[in-house]
Amino acid sequence: MTDELLGDLLARLSDRTAKVVVVGQGYVGLSIAIRASELGFRVVGYETDLDRVHALREGRSFVDDVSGDQVRMALESGYWATNDPLDLRAFDVAVITVPTPLRDGVPDLSFIESAARDVAQWLQRGSLVTLESTTYPGTTEELLRPSLETAGLKAGEDFFLGYSPERIDPGNGAFTFLNTPKVVSGSDERSLRAVETFYGMLVEKTVPVGSTGEAELVKLLENTFRHVNVALVNELAVFARDLGVDIWSAIEAATTKPFGYLQFTPGPGVGGHCLPIDPSYLAWRVERRVGHRFQFVELANDVNRRMPEYVVSRIANLLNDESKSVRGARILLLGLAYKPGTSDWRESPSMVVARHLLSLGADVRGHDAHIPVDADLAPPLPRVSCDRSELEAADLTVILVDHDDLPYDEICEHAALVFDTKGCMRERAFRGELL
């Protein structure tokens, strides 16, 4: 019977008659919904945030890697954004892409729980449910599966269940959703077949793994690896300066080693929805299940969290050398997003730097062409252009994000003093210092 259900689902996927519901229309969910719509599936984007639903219905995108044109084309092909759970009825595939934040340092899975409740209501025999939200190993089997099974159907017998971590890197032009291999897993063999078939249509290459727990761990391994290595170069950058050694040149030279080394560069800290959060999901799970502290994660958290404060101390020293104090100094912050090429400012270290400087009485202004001027930044900052008059009027210009579109020549020419936390001014003549 299950083979029959699987055969029917694969047929509906193959002839594109399947109805695909993507729960959560954020950075991850919208990309998947648009791709599924481009492939000819009937797609519903289920989203609890009404502003997002309205924007999508009007053909507007709020996600870097999805254009308004793509949303409009999807709408023409039948894509429907909705906050009405009734629109989930008769789905064949449900992909859950809701947030997984930390609340007081503890994983908050309430969004997955509530998404699962809505999906369970419309679960029918022969359908597929996959989870994409980043979470600790065990979530799919121990939390999602029982929530879905409250509807009376059994995973592996009546419906198919899997986990596939999202790897999108917003703003990365070379590796997109399409050409980044996608790790896929299933609760059982048939579920894996269903998951592999569905994602195999969406992306160029899938990478099947043995269990949903393994796939959950893959994502946390990747992000913990990055978090730890960023912390390593951040700590080294602080010490190298004290040792009188140029960390940027050392990193560049180390990167010439063709094996056994990967380049990571220092900066004002880590931000976004991944590095400051995901490793702590893993550390929490390890401590809960195994009773051990995940020391690498704790250390990396500690080092990376201290970077904004270190940046502020360097700013204070630079101003001091000019016989100026932070209080009353006009400071222009360049780059408010958490990384280059994105408009995402969630958990951005730039915001932490801004908050410290404001608390010290500085006159702080911010520039970031990627973030809409009406964005509700915290702390709120006067937004200015990065032009000659702003550069000349600032006592100090601080580069916090190495966006491609910053006017580097003008910064060299007109900024009175520069503090570059990203090393992007290394090859240029400017007055100031690198991190």
Ligand SMILES: NC(=O)c1ccc[n+]([C@@H]2O[C@H](COP(=O)([O-])OP(=O)(O)OC[C@H]3O[C@@H](n4cnc5c(N)ncnc54)[C@H](O)[C@@H]3O)[C@@H](O)[C@H]2O)c1
């Ligand atoms: N942004 C990234 O680059 C990225 C990359 C890989 C993995 N992830 C992971 O993917 C998940 C989603 O991240 P995101 O960046 O897309 O988040 P996001 O906040 O941009 O989008 C999630 C959306 O889900 C909606 N939502 C919340 N609960 C809902 C519910 N019950 N039903 C319907 N909609 C609901 C929210 O309103 C929001 O619009 C997280 O677990 C994140 O860690 C994100």
